[in-house]
Amino acid sequence: MRRTRPIPVLDGHNDTLTQIRTAPPGKERSFLERSEHGHVDLPRAREGGLAGGFFAIFTASPGYERVVGPLMDDEGVVIPGGRSIPLPPRLDRRVALRWTLAVMSDLFRLEEESGGEVVVVRSAADLSACLRDGRLAVILHIEGIEAVDTRLEALDVFHQAGLRSLGPVWSRPNAFAHGVPFDFPRSPDTGPGLTDAGRRLVEKCNRLGILVDLSHLNEKGFWDVASLSDAPLVATHSAVHALCPSPRNLTDRQLDAVGASEGVVGINFHVGFLHPAGDVNPEETSVTRIVRHARYVADRIGVEHVALGSDFDGATMPGDLGDVTGLPRLLDAFLDGGFSRSDVHLIAHGNWERVLAETWGG
Numbered sequence: 001m002r003r004t005r006p007i008p009v010l011d012g013h014n015d016t017l018t019q020i021r022t023a024p025p026g027k028e029r030s031f032l033e034r035s036e037h038g039h040v041d042l043p044r045a046r047e048g049g050l051a052g053g054f055f056a057i058f059t060a061s062p063g064y065e066r067v068v069g070p071l072m073d074d075e076g077v078v079i080p081g082g083r084s085i086p087l088p089p090r091l092d093r094r095v096a097l098r099w100t101l102a103v104m105s106d107l108f109r110l111e112e113e114s115g116g117e118v119v120v121v122r123s124a125a126d127l128s129a130c131l132r133d134g135r136l137a138v139i140l141h142i143e144g145i146e147a148v149d150t151r152l153e154a155l156d157v158f159h160q161a162g163l164r165s166l167g168p169v170w171s172r173p174n175a176f177a178h179g180v181p182f183d184f185p186r187s188p189d190t191g192p193g194l195t196d197a198g199r200r201l202v203e204k205c206n207r208l209g210i211l212v213d214l215s216h217l218n219e220k221g222f223w224d225v226a227s228l229s230d231a232p233l234v235a236t237h238s239a240v241h242a243l244c245p246s247p248r249n250l251t252d253r254q255l256d257a258v259g260a261s262e263g264v265v266g267i268n269f270h271v272g273f274l275h276p277a278g279d280v281n282p283e284e285t286s287v288t289r290i291v292r293h294a295r296y297v298a299d300r301i302g303v304e305h306v307a308l309g310s311d312f313d314g315a316t317m318p319g320d321l322g323d324v325t326g327l328p329r330l331l332d333a334f335l336d337g338g339f340s341r342s343d344v345h346l347i348a349h350g351n352w353e354r355v356l357a358e359t360w361g362g
């Protein structure tokens with residue numbers, strides 16, 4: 001109301017492609033048409049000012065939903081009382097590869113059907129062009145890289161197809177690294193660091209210009225990436241451990257390393273990573289909690305290291321945010337929380353643009 005032109009938002013993480021593909025009967029949706037289900041589709045993205053973001057491909061562990069019940073989302077387990085659930089076992093590579101190819105094909109088909117409205121971006125120039133022309137920029141991200149063999153041959157193919165970001169692990173362990181479990185409260189120092197294949201993965205991502213996402217990685221893995229990688233350190237969808245002691249959040253030392261590397265933290269909107277008590281009823285938390293985590297990071301390492309990493313369609317949003325159409329309310333909360341308009345531009349899109357240009361090169 002009092003604000004002028006909406007500030008475009010580049011977002012560090014959504015699970016929209018997975019949600020669309022796995023929608024239960026009665027909740028089917030298409031990305032190109034407005035739906036009341038889930039958090040993101042193209043019409044709602046336009047309304048909320050979403051200019052683009054990281055679209056994750058995530059392979060669920062077969063049968064795991066039956067173990068944890070219908071309350072599980074990509075961010076693990078949203079169970080009243082904060083009970084923790086064991087992580088699923090390692091995922092078969094063939095299962096991950098089949099699923100990953102299917103969701104990539106969904107994405108390329110929707111890009112085609114969008115008639116130029118949705119673009120899978122492969123370079124910083126592509127990204128700037130989308131922001132300028134108002135086309136939705138999709139950054140192809142794989143969360144948990146089980147679909148790639150330890151010789152990393154599939155990585156070349158995925159890169160050629162447009163992959164520009166990956167998380168070595170979702171929380172379950174794989175051939176490359178170990179992720180954090182969903183226990184609460186807990187330190188992120190939960191197990192061993194990268195495997196030899198994980199180290200080769202980081203080096204190859206650096207060489208190809210693929211962003212290595214630190215969200216979901218445990219602390220030893222984080223420090224292994226920090227010592228190996230020559231790119232800015234990035235957690236696409238995490239928050240602040242000092243404010244909410246989930247192992248998915250970053251400790252002060254980790255934040256300092258992100259700042260020193262000129263990297264960025266995409267603040268996750270999941271209520272279980274924002275509220276000091278962990279999982280709470282979404283109505284008990286609000287967008288001001290996102291601002292509080294952002295303020296902590298900005299005060300500690302600088303506003304140029306703060307970004308957004310919503311986790312739309314993969315997590316439980318604060319009650320007053322709702323879905324992607326709530327983004328203007330969030331940006332207003334940043335302005336009301338003492339961030340300047342130029343700070344909000346950095347947080348909303350400028351910091352991601354800088355870090356992606358640096359990481360992707362050219």
Ligand code: ZN
Pocket residue numbers: 074075143215216237314
């Ligand atoms: Zn995630």
